[in-house]
């Protein structure tokens with residue numbers, strides 16, 4: 001699967017060489033936490049370096065402008081849009097002042113089911129990776145399933161449970177986390193390790209450099225849900241965001257975001273039915289006039305200095 005994805009990526013890279021192409025960068029958090037198991041964070045210093053290099057090269061482009069160019073069929077070459085997924089608080093408190101400093105527009109795709117609250121994967125990481133002691137067995141409530149904790153490293157255990165919980169319904173995940181949180185003595189989550197609240201999001205969305213898009217309600221793998229549920233996840237999240245921001249929300253990024261693994265043709269149909277006009281994936285690649293407007297690839301940016309960032313951008317865009 002990983003090899004197939006890599007081969008598709010190389011094929012995409014080669015095919016994109018001959019055409020005008022733009023890039024959409026995918027960020028999640030701008031922070032330097034003790035614990036970052038999914039490599040979601042870019043340090044404030046490196047993020048400032050990335051934005052400065054975009055500003056100096058004059059390549060920054062907003063997502064609405066990109067959308068305009070795509071529908072006109074006249075894509076400029078070498079332009080780059082900045083996007084964030086999930087809706088973490090540090091996007092407002094840390095990233096926004098840096099975006100302002102370099103006048104870079106950005107789009108934030110927000111999960112609406114836990115505004116003001118931490119995500120389940122951060123709560124889980126806190127328990128499994130940072131608690132000084134774990135019980136010998138972790139039991140799943142209302143089931144006979146239990147996981148021995150001593151035969152794996154903490155990281156292996158965390159990866160195993162994450163995969164397991166990702167497949168489960170949100171209510172089931174919540175029940176497990178609540179139970180384990182009451183059993184395990186773990187340090188508190190960092191206060192900034194949460195989603196923006198409704199009030200904070202409203203403030204963020206009012207900024208002229210910021211545009212808001214939907215990222216579902218529960219951050220589930222949409223293709224694993226029945227069609228009606230997929231449409232509900234997309235529409236409810238877009239409607240809630242429109243209510244908070246006072247602006248219609250017609251763009252989306254798919255949770256987890258890999259085509260075929262996390263979303264499929266049904267999800268795209270559900271997005272269209274929900275009034276979405278453009279959607280981003282997490283598949284690695286650049287955007288050309290041939291790109292599917294409902295599965296636009298992005299370049300996930302990790303915690304690297306501005307030289308490594310520049311090399312990565314130049315290799316692709």
Ligand SMILES: [Zn+2]
Pocket residue numbers: 085086215219254255256
């Ligand atoms: Zn996400």
